[in-house]
Amino acid sequence: MSSLLRRLGYFFGRRRFEADLKEELRVHEEMAAETAVHDGASAEEARFAARRRVGNRAQLSEAARNVWRPAALADLLQDVHYALRGLRRQPGYAAAAIITLMLGIGATTALFSVLDAVLLRPLPYADPARLVQVWEHHLPRDRRENSVSPLNYLNWVDRARSFESLAIYRPASVSLAGDVPERLTGCAVSSNFFSVLRARPALGRLFSPGDTVAGAPRALLLSHALWRRRFGGDSGIVGTSLPLREGVATIVGVMPETFRPMADELYWEPWPMTDELRTRRGRGAPVVGRLHDRVSIEAADREMKTIASELEKEYPDFNTGWTADVVSLQHQVTARAKPVLLLLAGAIACVLLIACANVANLKLGQVLARRGEIAVRAALGASRGRILCQMAVEGMVLAVAGGALGVLAAVVGVEALVRSELRQIPRLAEVGVDLRILGFTLLVIGAAGVVFGLAPALGLREGELRQPLGRRGGETGGVPGGRRLRGALVSFQVALSLMLLAGAGLTVRSLGNLLSQDPGFDARNLLTMDLSLSDEAYVEERRIAFSQELVSRVAALPGVAEVGLVNALPLHGQPAGTRMRVLGRPAPPPGQEPVGDISVADTGYFRAMRTPLLEGRGFTASDRSTAPKVVIVNSAFARQLLDGASPIGQRIRVNLWAPDSILEIVGVVGDMRRIGLEVAARPAVFYPYLQQPARFLSLVIRTERAPEELALPVRALVSSLDRQLPILNLETMTSYVAASTDDRRYPMLLLSLLAGLAVVLSVVGLYGVLAYIVGQRSREIGLRRALGATGNSIARLVVGEGLQFVGMGLAIGLGATLLSTKFLGRLLYGLSPNDPITLALVAAGMVVMAGLATLLPARRALKVDPAVTLREE
Amino acid sequence: MAAPRDPLRVELLPGTLDLLILQTLSIQPMHGYGIAGHIGRLSAATLRVEEGSLYPALQRLKLKGWVKAEWKLSPTKRRARYYSLTAAGRRQLAHEVSAFDQLVAAVRSVVRPA
Numbered sequence: 001m002s003s004l005l006r007r008l009g010y011f012f013g014r015r016r017f018e019a020d021l022k023e024e025l026r027v028h029e030e031m032a033a034e035t036a037v038h039d040g041a042s043a044e045e046a047r048f049a050a051r052r053r054v055g056n057r058a059q060l061s062e063a064a065r066n067v068w069r070p071a072a073l074a075d076l077l078q079d080v081h082y083a084l085r086g087l088r089r090q091p092g093y094a095a096a097a098i099i100t101l102m103l104g105i106g107a108t109t110a111l112f113s114v115l116d117a118v119l120l121r122p123l124p125y126a127d128p129a130r131l132v133q134v135w136e137h138h139l140p141r142d143r144r145e146n147s148v149s150p151l152n153y154l155n156w157v158d159r160a161r162s163f164e165s166l167a168i169y170r171p172a173s174v175s176l177a178g179d180v181p182e183r184l185t186g187c188a189v190s191s192n193f194f195s196v197l198r199a200r201p202a203l204g205r206l207f208s209p210g211d212t213v214a215g216a217p218r219a220l221l222l223s224h225a226l227w228r229r230r231f232g233g234d235s236g237i238v239g240t241s242l243p244l245r246e247g248v249a250t251i252v253g254v255m256p257e258t259f260r261p262m263a264d265e266l267y268w269e270p271w272p273m274t275d276e277l278r279t280r281r282g283r284g285a286p287v288v289g290r291l292h293d294r295v296s297i298e299a300a301d302r303e304m305k306t307i308a309s310e311l312e313k314e315y316p317d318f319n320t321g322w323t324a325d326v327v328s329l330q331h332q333v334t335a336r337a338k339p340v341l342l343l344l345a346g347a348i349a350c351v352l353l354i355a356c357a358n359v360a361n362l363k364l365g366q367v368l369a370r371r372g373e374i375a376v377r378a379a380l381g382a383s384r385g386r387i388l389c390q391m392a393v394e395g396m397v398l399a400v401a402g403g404a405l406g407v408l409a410a411v412v413g414v415e416a417l418v419r420s421e422l423r424q425i426p427r428l429a430e431v432g433v434d435l436r437i438l439g440f441t442l443l444v445i446g447a448a449g450v451v452f453g454l455a456p457a458l459g460l461r462e463g464e465l466r467q468p469l470g471r472r473g474g475e476t477g478g479v480p481g482g483r484r485l486r487g488a489l490v491s492f493q494v495a496l497s498l499m500l501l502a503g504a505g506l507t508v509r510s511l512g513n514l515l516s517q518d519p520g521f522d523a524r525n526l527l528t529m530d531l532s533l534s535d536e537a538y539v540e541e542r543r544i545a546f547s548q549e550l551v552s553r554v555a556a557l558p559g560v561a562e563v564g565l566v567n568a569l570p571l572h573g574q575p576a577g578t579r580m581r582v583l584g585r586p587a588p589p590p591g592q593e594p595v596g597d598i599s600v601a602d603t604g605y606f607r608a609m610r611t612p613l614l615e616g617r618g619f620t621a622s623d624r625s626t627a628p629k630v631v632i633v634n635s636a637f638a639r640q641l642l643d644g645a646s647p648i649g650q651r652i653r654v655n656l657w658a659p660d661s662i663l664e665i666v667g668v669v670g671d672m673r674r675i676g677l678e679v680a681a682r683p684a685v686f687y688p689y690l691q692q693p694a695r696f697l698s699l700v701i702r703t704e705r706a707p708e709e710l711a712l713p714v715r716a717l718v719s720s721l722d723r724q725l726p727i728l729n730l731e732t733m734t735s736y737v738a739a740s741t742d743d744r745r746y747p748m749l750l751l752s753l754l755a756g757l758a759v760v761l762s763v764v765g766l767y768g769v770l771a772y773i774v775g776q777r778s779r780e781i782g783l784r785r786a787l788g789a790t791g792n793s794i795a796r797l798v799v800g801e802g803l804q805f806v807g808m809g810l811a812i813g814l815g816a817t818l819l820s821t822k823f824l825g826r827l828l829y830g831l832s833p834n835d836p837i838t839l840a841l842v843a844a845g846m847v848v849m850a851g852l853a854t855l856l857p858a859r860r861a862l863k864v865d866p867a868v869t870l871r872e873e
Numbered sequence: 874m875a876a877p878r879d880p881l882r883v884e885l886l887p888g889t890l891d892l893l894i895l896q897t898l899s900i901q902p903m904h905g906y907g908i909a910g911h912i913g914r915l916s917a918a919t920l921r922v923e924e925g926s927l928y929p930a931l932q933r934l935k936l937k938g939w940v941k942a943e944w945k946l947s948p949t950k951r952r953a954r955y956y957s958l959t960a961a962g963r964r965q966l967a968h969e970v971s972a973f974d975q976l977v978a979a980v981r982s983v984v985r986p987a
Binding site for chain 1: 904905906910923924925928929931932933935936938942944951952953954
């Protein structure tokens with residue numbers, strides 16, 4: 001114990017120690033010299049003799065110092081010193097190993113930080129395990145996770161005992177008035193929304209009951225992001241009034257930065273539960289709740305299903321076929337992203353393994369090349385354990401260097417990812433490299449260092465340590481064990497690469513399949529823009545007048561072919577849907593009524609979209625509010641509701657918008673894919689704009705040249721009509737089509753990137769092994785040439801050796817691929833997970849890449865000069 | 874020119890250097906050069922203490938807490954580092970002397986059986 005204290009004393013007083021020792025030795029030399037002079041030597045001789053007696057001072061100091069350091073630590077420092085010196089001597093090898101590790105560890109760290117934030121960490125609310133989402137669920141169509149009818153919600157609140165409270169919310173938007181008009185998307189929330197999530201404002205207050213009283217000023221809570229961006233983070237903003245196009249609002253508070261339950265909402269407004277909600281119509285608002293203590297999700301789910309069946313009996317018109325589901329909020333938030341993230345984690349782990357195999361291969365080659373040096377050290381008395389320890393330290397030094405760079409790369413990469421604000425990754429703003437993740441990375445680094453430090457060294461058996469001293473190592477055919485081990489490593493790499501390549505190939509072809517899907521409209525040369533005529537000033541007549549003015553002015557712009565209006569663009573949000581039925585046909589049993597999309601279109605919409613009119617007529621200017629109510633349906637409607645009979649002249653009733661009117665079908669248009677390219681169209685009903693003048697509209701402009709060129713003229717035109725009208729989402733239709741495939745595109749790109757990385761790493765690995773083998777066997781090759789072997793047969797020898805490893809890898813890889821592609825799941829479209837064409841293509845690609853890797857070593861083998869070999873013998 | 878080999882010089886038994894140093898210091902505090910000289914003189918130059926072993930040995934003894942070191946003026950007015958025994962060092966010396974006696978007796982009884 002006290003010796004430990006003395007050691008610590010040494011550790012902190014090292015400088016003193018060194019100075020004392022140096023002075024002590026100097027005094028010693030002086031005394032020795034004096035004695036010698038006393039004995040009759042010359043001063044010069046005496047000093048020289050004294051110095052010789054003391055000998056190598058550095059060595060002596062080292063020995064004295066080592067007394068104080070624990071022996072293992074001293075050895076370790078020495079090994080680190082050796083390792084660094086060794087790496088400096090071989091900068092190429094060091095750089096290759098360190099860069100490989102940097103890529104592997106960097107990618108692993110970055111992805112782990114995403115996985116950690118998205119899947120593992122609890123949601124950023126108090127006691128998040130008790131938060132649940134409650135959905136309606138239509139059993140006949142198995143439509144899960146359906147938003148909730150507000151009146152059903154009110155019944156749930158009255159009856160359910162499992163919850164502390166249940167809150168309801170719906171998307172909302174307001175337009176900021178002023179010089180820079182802007183539409184803000186946000187949430188209208190029930191008064192208990194924030195208490196369910198246990199959220200507190202960063203500034204100001206939450207909503208109070210007074211905010212929902214009729215006639216009270218409109219209250220808004222700002223998101224942290226909006227507060228910073230639009231109001232410069234001014235804390236004096238609380239309590240001030242904010243001019244909106246919809247009227248004046250009061251800013252009552254600002255929420256903290258971490259509070260963004262929908263990820264991108266900019267503000268919250270109260271949603272008063274008015275009588276208007278007390279009709280059972282439409283299901284459009286999600287419900288979130290907090291469970292009571294000791295109530296399990298399963299128990300809550302059972303209770304909600306009981307309540308739903310009561311409501312089904314009480315309101316059979318509206319609720320037949322509907323039940324309710326309770327889902328944990330954590331699961332809700334991450335469920336969609338989870339399989340893809342896990343898949344990518346697997347892919348990255350494969351790349352890390354390939355990288356480690358490469359470094360192990362490099363190290364193995366280096367160990368075999370250094371057998372001479374190792375044998376000398378063994379002969380000089382280094383134990384096998386000591387030599388292995390040194391190998392492990394060398395591996396560790398590489399791992400630490402590569403790991404440090406990798407962590408740096410990960411930090412930079414993660415920051416870029418967070419800034420990208422990809423909507424496909426939930427909770428992205430919470431992602432960051434923190435201490436926990438660094439701990440994980442340290443584990444990876446440690447494991448990697450030990451593995452490729454020791455794995456190659458274990459190939460050196462006790463006998464082999466000393467054996468090369470006699471006959472100089474490396475010249476006589478190489479070590480079979482080393483070759484086998486390296487071959488196995490290469491096969492392993494090829495197998496993993498093939499697996500990743502197959503995954504990438506399948507997702508690339510799926511995306512191709514998806515994009516070649518006909519959406520039912522022509523997305524090229526279409527410019528679109530959203531308008532929100534939600535202003536108090538825009539009463540119905542003004543709305544119609546304004547939009548018609550806008551359409552005719554845009555149509556007059558040079559380069560514009562057609563202009564149309566619609567209330568919901570395809571592939572841009574979800575259209576409203578409701579039950580509909582054809583009059584005069586047998587009514588389906590309750591709960592089995594067909595459900596379709598309803599939207600509003602003007603006279604030019606279908607022409608602008610190039611969606612064909614299949615039957616009847618389009619809308620005309622005479623389909624006005626005073627005229628008989630008419631609609632256009634799509635062909636899915638004709639197929640599903642009329643069994644293929646002609647819809648023209650049929651009369652229908654639709655449950656929303658004009659529930660009491662009888663609507664006559666005047667036309668049939670082709671199907672449009674509206675939710676996603678992979679989702680077949682469901683029945684759709686279009687109302688003429690003049691009979692159903694919606695407040696939210698999208699302008700569709702068919703252009704004769706690149707649509708982007710018209711963006712500026714259109715913007716200027718809108719401003720000239722109404723300077724304060726916010727211009728929203730001025731986008732091309734092709735960008736919506738692309739965005740609708742984003743949740744396949746990003747995984748596809750990442751998988752392709754990883755597969756490319758894997759192939760490059762394994763090709764480099766294969767090349768390294770073959771080059772090594774050719775070097776080892778140059779004597780044999782020279783002899784063969786001397787004995788008359790042709791260049792062809794030599795090349796075959798080398799290439800054959802390489803392809804043997806590759807063949808093994810392909811066989812294993814194909815097996816692994818067949819087992820693993822099913823994890824691609826939702827990323828696949830229009831082909832089977834074991835699509836033979838894709839598998840054949842990637843296998844062929846792998847063989848070609850491997851073939852290229854064998855060419856250089858084969859050329860080297862051909863250049864072996866038999867004369868040189870013979871002379872050396 | 875190679876130094877002539879001294880036929881009388883004897884290798885120290887492992888572990889005996891510590892004993893010799895402790896014994897030397899039990900007479901009086903001494904600096905490193907003095908310790909080496911003292912052991913050389915008493916053994917009539919049979920035992921030569923190498924500086925390369927002496928100083929690490931002194932550090933070892935210091936680490937174990939058997940000796941302590943301080944800078945003092947020598948009789949020749951030179952500042953030198955004097956080592957002296959601690960109480961623990963004295964106990965250790967007594968222990969090592971008896972252990973050495975036993976060892977020598979045992980070796981002798983094997984080499985020259987009575």
